[in-house]
Amino acid sequence: MYFGGGYAEREKRKARAMVRAHDTRNAGLCLTTAKRDVQRLTRAAQHRYWTNLSHLIQCCADTGDLHGMYQGIKEAICPTSKKTATVLSEDGRPISDPGKQLDRWADHLSALYNKDVPVKIEAINALPADPNVSRVGRQHPSTSGESCNQIPKKQQSFGS
Numbered sequence: 001m002y003f004g005g006g007y008a009e010r011e012k013r014k015a016r017a018m019v020r021a022h023d024t025r026n027a028g029l030c031l032t033t034a035k036r037d038v039q040r041l042t043r044a045a046q047h048r049y050w051t052n053l054s055h056l057i058q059c060c061a062d063t064g065d066l067h068g069m070y071q072g073i074k075e076a077i078c079p080t081s082k083k084t085a086t087v088l089s090e091d092g093r094p095i096s097d098p099g100k101q102l103d104r105w106a107d108h109l110s111a112l113y114n115k116d117v118p119v120k121i122e123a124i125n126a127l128p129a130d131p132n133v134s135r136v137g138r139q140h141p142s143t144s145g146e147s148c149n150q151i152p153k154k155q156q157s158f159g160s
Helices: 007-021 025-063 065-075 098-113 121-127 131-134
Strands: none
Touching: 007 025, 121 131
């Protein structure tokens, strides 16, 4: 952060060096004063930053600049940390090599999805009949010579 040329920060370093060299009451007061000045300037700089950013976001919102508004909001709430879990081998050790991680994922997903699932014929026979199945083999109206207006509404669309 910018502290007005770094003057307060330099004064704080000098005061800290003086306390380390001469542990006197005057040196301690100088360090306390320097710390207070750095903290005051830091808070003022933070206040200016957030005030300017909020004015920028509000100005973009008022003028309809959605991209600028989004960028301002993104700057205010970011950076977000990308939390990722480490990939572990079958014996529980973390894997750092990306190629080996990919292989481990492939093994895991293959084991997860390549299982034989028992199917009960009674369950399949108990399913209700689908009325759309009877229309699957029909020709499209444009290839059969019919126009779309001649087909009843309920047959025009498969999804409805």
